[in-house]
Amino acid sequence: MCQLELKGFRSLADETVTLQRGVTVLVGENNAGKSNVMDAIRHLTEPLDGKRDLHLQRDDLYRDGCPAEGHRADCPRSIEFVGRYTSRNVSDLASYNQALNADRTSISYRLTYTPPPTGSQRGELSWQAGETDTADQDPEPAARKRIRHLYLPPLRDARRELASSTGSRIQHVVERLLKDKDEQQSFIADVEKQFQIIEEMPTLSAAAEHVQKGLTRLTEGAHHQQVGVGFAETSLASVTRALRLRLEQVGLDPRDLAQSGLGYANLLFMATVLTQLQDAAEADLTLLLVEEPEAHLHPQLQTILMDYLVEEAAKSHQREAVGDEWLGRIQVVVTTHSPHIATAVGPESFVVLQRHRRVPEEGKEGSEKEALPEATTARLPEYRSKAVAVRGLGLxxxxxxxxxxxxxxxxxxxxxxxxxxxxxxxxxxxxxxxxxxxxxxxxxxxxxxxxxxxxxxxxxxxxxxxxxxxxxxxxxxxxxxxxxxxxxxxxxxxxxxxxxxxxxxxxxxxxxxxxxxxxxxxxxxRTTLEPELLAADERNVPLLQEAWRNQRRDAWADDWVALPAEPEEARARAFADLFGKHKARKGDFAQDLLEISAQIGPDGHLIPPKYFRDALEWITQGEPVDAR
Structure with a gap:
């Protein structure tokens, strides 16, 4: 399990996020802070391939309700990330002596970033291993780098990514298959042989001769030149640059990705990235970070994808390391807006991110304004991300x-x-x-x-x-x-x-x-929905009567006449009993009510009962304000 303590980072003023051992699903509305949590993990851990493409900057500092022109005296001046890692097997922590906490069952690493002052370019970055105040704060950076991440960004156009002229996706896969130098050289030698066969094809030789005629006329009076047709210098990069992944249903010939749907192209892109999970065996813990995997995937494929991720995480924790081998554990973190993605795991794996609006109290200690113009120091509403882990609720x-x-x-x-x-x-x-x-x-x-x-x-x-x-x-x-x-x-x-x-x-x-x-x-x-609709307004009566006609076309009139005109309580009970007596479906009845109301027009609105009206008005009142 991993626990993140995040302070002063974007919308995360001071928040703790607990990640589960296998799979954690981050859910919540837009701007709730899900991507901020993912980026915090990316800052706190090394990329699996060692190529860091995300760096802290001044704009990442949390703004405590401040205008764009400046900070207040009580605003945070630095960003702090702490990652705490625990294991069911204490021996897994043997390689992290310097980061071991006092409880002897967990390790921690702290990253602090202080943005540069105005006019400067570089901020200050520092690491601390364990809960210590020693001067040598990160004595074993190599140990810290045994915890890594693999990031899969939200996909918008996987076909374009896969068709990139750089060929980097295929190159990464090939390079991982050819880690041995001798294997690489043998592969390149085999490719060169095939290239030579192609270069000797009659059409290419004829093309070279055709160009040679003009070149001879242009150069024979000076330094006579000779033309040939061949491939560029052979390397893994040059070979894979010319390759393209193709895709088609099993049993058919693979074809260009432009002819495939975006959903399956996205899955193909994911598959190329997930091949890097093989490299998880070269780290003790790899955090697989997957953002919004539902893009262009129909619901069934979303569920299948999550099943695969859950399975990979579970398998990694069953692996037994021998001696000084890497542990090879995988922990999956997913952000999503899709119920199909989220419900592929249990609610105990959910961490719910919420965007809380808070108006800080004026005049509290430490809230003095900086020497800025009044226009720049007016207190603005403050929004903070708050995280609630379902597993931690004690349910x-x-x-x-x-x-x-x-x-x-x-x-x-x-x-x-x-x-x-x-x-x-x-x-x-x-x-x-x-x-x-x-x-x-x-x-x-x-x-x-x-x-x-x-x-x-x-x-x-x-x-x-x-x-x-x-x-x-x-x-x-x-x-x-x-x-x-x-x-x-x-x-x-x-x-x-x-x-x-x-x-x-x-x-x-x-x-x-x-x-x-x-x-x-x-x-x-006081009763049930249908009798309350009957009592809410006399204008509802003909609508209810017509809807009941649809439920009991042959006997509706007798049912309706049997309803006592008064008293109201007896009428309500008799109407409620009709549904049970004749096994009428309340959902169908509600559908008929709305259809009949729509046919009548604006004057035929079904009038809601007061309790229903009050509920709708309360749940849609102004934005909640957090007193904390």
Whole structure:
């Protein structure tokens, strides 16, 4: 396992990110800090091929709500990364004596970067091995370099990358196959023989003779020149530069990548990069960093890709090193916006990144303004990335299994955004967008579109609420910033025989999880959804009647006439009983309601019940502000 402590780096003001032993999936909205975490790992570890292409610079320094023109006195002045590595087998740490921590079960390396002052070009970079204050802070840099990374960037046009005239992708693969010098020389000698055969082909000889005629006329009066046709000097680079990868379905002839789909071209690009995993055997730990692998891949291929990465990581940890051999461990870190990628592993492998808005208190100690013009020192909103590792929440295995089974079945975005609306079933999920469009303004509607609407197909909200609302023991942050639950009262309070108070139980759970009204609320009716629609407004009655006609075309009239006109409680119970009695599908009924409403036009809107309206208005209110 690896734990990252990140300070002063871009949106990561002061955050700890825990990476799991096999695969960690970083999820969260855009600008939440997923790529920043990946870049921090790239700074903290050596590239697997030794070719570093990412360097720290002044603009990487976290800005504490500052304008572009300058920093405040209380802003961080340096960037600090700490990587802590633990192993189930303590003997794995034998090569890292200088980096061994006091607990004797972990090692750590600290990288500090101080940007250059204005007018200078070079910043100051320093390393420290272990938790020590010695003057010799990094006595064994070679040991630190036994921990490396392999970075696979987000793919946008793999065909262009693979078709590059440099041929570098193929060259890397060939070079890894020909590590021995004698093997390289033998390969080049064989290529030269083949080139010589090509050079002697009659057409090429004729072409040279054709050019020679003109050249003779131009040079015979001075220094007569002779032309020949041949290949450039043979080397691995020159040979691979002329090669192109081709692709086609098994059983057909491979063809140019331009004729292949982007998805399979992306997989081919990944395959060329992943061949470098063979080099993981030349490091103790290789962190495989894969950003947004879902680009151009259909859902099934996304799942297959993740299965492959999980398998490679697991196999590497089964490898037994002998003597001074490299350990060859692989740890995979993936960023994604795809539920198909994320749900290929269990939720315990998730680290959720959130973008928190915070307005710092004015006048607090250390917040004095620098001597800058007033226009440049006005306090701006501050955004910080916060990370919550699901494994660190202390949840019971049963809750995690329940959530995983749900995510596997639905590919839900439950853990992907800061706002979550939990619903009992499909009928509420169908009606929620229509109600939102009716009652919310443009800004509210945009926030609704950014809300994860999750029908759990039942009433057991507890496992989902525990995952979303349990505080991280270290940071005190939760996965969700706002959670609303819409549920039925199921006639509680209307029937002496019923003892279930689900809304009350949910509020008790919020109290247990220390989730205030600013964080979590439950919105419940007295009965169930359909009777509440009936009672919400008289304009709903003809819509409900017509929708019921679609459910029971031959007997709908008798059903409807049988509904008592009053009192309201009896009417509500009778309408609710119709669905169970005749096995009517509530999802179909909701679809019919919206279709009938659309046919009538703007004057035929289905009016939402008050509890539903209140829930939508609360979950889409202004951006949450973090008090921390």
């Amino acid at each position: 019971k295995d049963a809750s995690l299994r329940r959530v995983r089974q749900y995510l596997n079945a639905t590919r839900s975005t439950l853990l992907f955004g800061p706002r979550v609306l939990l619903l009992e079933g499909i009928a509420e999920a169908i009606l929620a967008p229509a109600f939102a469009e009716q009652i919310l303004d443009r800004a509210g509607m945009q926030r609704f579109r950014g809300t994860a609407v999750v029908p759990i197909d039942g009433v057991d909200f507890e496992p989902y609420l525990r995952v979303l609302l349990t505080k991280d023991p270290g940071s005190g942050h939760r996965i969700a910033q706002q959670v609303a639950v819409i549920t039925d009262g199921d006639f509680f309070g209307l029937d002496e025989k019923r003892k279930v108070d689900r809304p009350g139980d949910l509020r008790d759970l919020f109290t247990e999880l220390e989730a205030s009204d600013d964080v979590a609320r439950v919105y419940a009716n």
